[in-house]
Amino acid sequence: METWACIRGRVAVRSFTDQEVPEEVVLRVLEAGRWAPSSKNSQPWHFIVVRDRATLQELSRLTQTGPYLANAPMAIVVAMIGAKFPEADAGRAIQNMVLAAWDQGLGTCWVANFEQEPTRRLLGLPGDAVVITAFPMGFPTAEVAGRGKRRKPLAEIASWERFGQHRPRSEPAATTESL
Amino acid sequence: METWACIRGRVAVRSFTDQEVPEEVVLRVLEAGRWAPSSKNSQPWHFIVVRDRATLQELSRLTQTGPYLANAPMAIVVAMIGAKFPEADAGRAIQNMVLAAWDQGLGTCWVANFEQEPTRRLLGLPGDAVVITAFPMGFPTAEVAGRGKRRKPLAEIASWERFGQHRPRSEPAATTESL
Numbered sequence: 001m002e003t004w005a006c007i008r009g010r011v012a013v014r015s016f017t018d019q020e021v022p023e024e025v026v027l028r029v030l031e032a033g034r035w036a037p038s039s040k041n042s043q044p045w046h047f048i049v050v051r052d053r054a055t056l057q058e059l060s061r062l063t064q065t066g067p068y069l070a071n072a073p074m075a076i077v078v079a080m081i082g083a084k085f086p087e088a089d090a091g092r093a094i095q096n097m098v099l100a101a102w103d104q105g106l107g108t109c110w111v112a113n114f115e116q117e118p119t120r121r122l123l124g125l126p127g128d129a130v131v132i133t134a135f136p137m138g139f140p141t142a143e144v145a146g147r148g149k150r151r152k153p154l155a156e157i158a159s160w161e162r163f164g165q166h167r168p169r170s171e172p173a174a175t176t177e178s179l
Numbered sequence: 180m181e182t183w184a185c186i187r188g189r190v191a192v193r194s195f196t197d198q199e200v201p202e203e204v205v206l207r208v209l210e211a212g213r214w215a216p217s218s219k220n221s222q223p224w225h226f227i228v229v230r231d232r233a234t235l236q237e238l239s240r241l242t243q244t245g246p247y248l249a250n251a252p253m254a255i256v257v258a259m260i261g262a263k264f265p266e267a268d269a270g271r272a273i274q275n276m277v278l279a280a281w282d283q284g285l286g287t288c289w290v291a292n293f294e295q296e297p298t299r300r301l302l303g304l305p306g307d308a309v310v311i312t313a314f315p316m317g318f319p320t321a322e323v324a325g326r327g328k329r330r331k332p333l334a335e336i337a338s339w340e341r342f343g344q345h346r347p348r349s350e351p352a353a354t355t356e357s358l
Binding site for chain 1: 218291336
């Protein structure tokens with residue numbers, strides 16, 4: 001899939017078919033995280049592939065948005081270890097992974113706010129690990145596949161030169177919304 | 180460009196040609212940020228396109244890694260306003276933008292750690308804005324265009340089911356490293 005189509009078309013997916021995710025697809029997603037940029041190239045991340053049903057259900061009980069995990073065919077846990085900027089570096093790696101998943105026909109969604117210590121214990125993570133997310137991953141059910149997404153208009157979230165200043169040109173911007 | 184080629188091929192670029200970045204290319208990068216996911220779809224970001232030389236030089240003095248900004252043709256400032264998870268949401272939007280830039284032949288690099296109050300004043304940002312980065316953007320000079328990048332091996336940063344546990348299958352993984 002073209003990069004722009006992937007960025008523009010991706011939506012959060014919270015409902016998955018029972019179909020197993022092939023191992024080579026999982027590996028491609030992990031590689032996408034591996035090749036992400038990080039602060040001083042520190043790569044302070046660890047990814048754990050979870051397919052075990054009992055572990056997925058246990059994970060789902062450790063955060064309020066956990067139900068999305070309980071019925072997913074698998075999840076990837078992203079933990080940061082010894083990171084100076086754990087959230088920013090995680091965000092970059094996770095976005096790479098989310099796009100690599102979508103590029104391969106898979107959906108994901110952001111599940112976070114895990115109880116840290118029980119989650120570390122469940123997964124055998126070291127005491128200084130910060131669990132950022134465990135994102136469920138699978139093939140989307142038909143009902144979510146064609147869903148749109150809502151965003152603020154560009155004029156509201158972008159300025160030129162100074163906050164609140166509009167684009168200097170008077171002609172309308174070429175639309176970049178179409179795929 | 181194919182999504183995987185973009186994710187795998189992107190490198191940090193810190194040296195740019197003098198060529199101006201066309202406005203439609205900038206708009207596509209902003210749209211990539213706009214369509215990123217964020218916590219509860221809060222979209223708590225604001226992007227400021229800076230081409231003014233004096234502003235770029237002033238920005239470059241407000242962080243230690245600023246010199247990359249001083250000679251770039253432009254930069255995009257990413258500030259988070261009222262964000263519950265500013266770094267994680269910023270990381271996701273920025274990675275979308277960085278990939279959209281690379282997809283269009285442009286390079287970027289992560290410049291951060293800005294002195295917050297002077298940067299907000301310079302750009303007219305509200306007092307509760309958190310400046311995450313001002314990333315320079317431009318066409319890479321020839322010398323950086325073909326550069327590789329180093330990453331830890333996958334076996335070091337990924338586990339299966341539990342931290343430190345290797346892939347359950349004995350056959351070697353299909354390589355996903357080639358473009």
